[in-house]
Amino acid sequence: MQITIKLFATLRNNRFDSSKMEYSAGTTVLDVLNNLSISEKEAAIIFVNGRHVERDHVMLDGDSVSIFPPIGGG
Amino acid sequence: MDEIKAFLSARAAGAIAHQDLLDETSRQFGISPRDAEGYALSAGLLPARYQRNLNTLSIRQQLALFNARIAVIGCGGLGGYVIEELARLGIGNIVAVDPDRFEEHNMNRQLLCTLETLDRQKAVVAAERVLKINPAISVTPITEAFKCGNASSMLNGCDLAVDALDTISVRIELAKVCAELKMPLVHGAIAGWFGQIAVQLPGEHTVLNILERCGERQGIEKETGNPSFAPAFVASLQSAEVCKIIIDKTSPMKGRLLFIDLFEMRFEEMHVG
Numbered sequence: 296m297q298i299t300i301k302l303f304a305t306l307r308n309n310r311f312d313s314s315k316m317e318y319s320a321g322t323t324v325l326d327v328l329n330n331l332s333i334s335e336k337e338a339a340i341i342f343v344n345g346r347h348v349e350r351d352h353v354m355l356d357g358d359s360v361s362i363f364p365p366i367g368g369g
Numbered sequence: 370m371d372e373i374k375a376f377l378s379a380r381a382a383g384a385i386a387h388q389d390l391l392d393e394t395s396r397q398f399g400i401s402p403r404d405a406e407g408y409a410l411s412a413g414l415l416p417a418r419y420q421r422n423l424n425t426l427s428i429r430q431q432l433a434l435f436n437a438r439i440a441v442i443g444c445g446g447l448g449g450y451v452i453e454e455l456a457r458l459g460i461g462n463i464v465a466v467d468p469d470r471f472e473e474h475n476m477n478r479q480l481l482c483t484l485e486t487l488d489r490q491k492a493v494v495a496a497e498r499v500l501k502i503n504p505a506i507s508v509t510p511i512t513e514a515f516k517c518g519n520a521s522s523m524l525n526g527c528d529l530a531v532d533a534l535d536t537i538s539v540r541i542e543l544a545k546v547c548a549e550l551k552m553p554l555v556h557g558a559i560a561g562w563f564g565q566i567a568v569q570l571p572g573e574h575t576v577l578n579i580l581e582r583c584g585e586r587q588g589i590e591k592e593t594g595n596p597s598f599a600p601a602f603v604a605s606l607q608s609a610e611v612c613k614i615i616i617d618k619t620s621p622m623k624g625r626l627l628f629i630d631l632f633e634m635r636f637e638e639m640h641v642g
Contacts, residue, residue, distance in 0.1 A: 340583075
């Protein structure tokens with residue numbers, strides 16, 4: 296199945312802004328993070344199709360996942 | 370009270386009360402600049418300093434802002450601009466919280482950090498700045514760090530809290546306290562070219578949900594730093610949300626996270642339960 300992955304801010308460094316990738320059925324958000332070598336603490340906020348999800352969320356064909364790093368400066 | 374309002378109405382220029390009339394009213398009746406501004410607004414008169422707010426904000430809305438009490442937690446990059454904008458907007462009561470003093474590395478982005486204010490307490494400098502803009506504003510500087518133990522006294526009587534902190538773990542504490550107190554919270558954070566804003570209204574846990582996975586004290590700002598335009602931009606978005614929540618008791622930002630990329634100049638909005 297095909298999943299669109301969108302990375303934001305510093306997660307783009309040495310990776311990509313947006314990419315369509317093939318994954319097998321049953322792939323979770325955590326599988327995608329591991330596949331892209333993004334650690335748990337780097338992926339602070341995750342959305343699938345614009346909705347906030349947890350890391351164990353199971354992806355479906357055509358889904359779009361957006362991954363944001365933690366931002367805390369003031 | 371009616372006598373003061375009648376005095377103001379008789380001398381106002383239409384619906385506008387100029388500063389010299391407010392000053393004269395203070396002297397004539399022995400009342401504070403704050404009370405003079407309050408009586409003017411209650412009489413349906415607009416203090417002249419707010420003339421360019423008119424048609425964006427009604428006099429009734431301006432009175433609601435004057436009666437509001439806002440806690441700004443953090444008087445650094447975001448907080449400095451938020452306090453400036455809330456003071457000029459017409460918020461009548463501001464609580465400015467920050468335990469730190471201005472340091473040289475604040476100079477690149479913190480509005481209230483100047484050569485004159487280096488080494489001085491940020492909350493005290495913020496209060497002085499507000500009174501230079503408008504002595505009718507009641508401003509309370511608090512030079513303690515925000516924590517659960519002192520949260521209820523800091524936020525006592527406030528209508529809303531602004532998250533202008535710089536430590537994620539403390540932001541989470543603030544979001545928890547606001548959820549418990551059913552107090553609206555306007556969250557903003559910055560890192561390099563990037564920023565985010567969200568609001569948490571009473572009964573919601575929006576900001577908590579966003580931050581709960583950010584386990585570290587700091588985010589990517591420890592690598593990216595923060596340039597001047599990031600706090601100015603995000604603080605302006607926060608101030609606009611404060612204005613709407615005070616006036617309307619709700620916000621179009623409800624249930625959303627807005628992520629700002631000032632490098633690509635793109636804005637992403639996401640739904641947060």
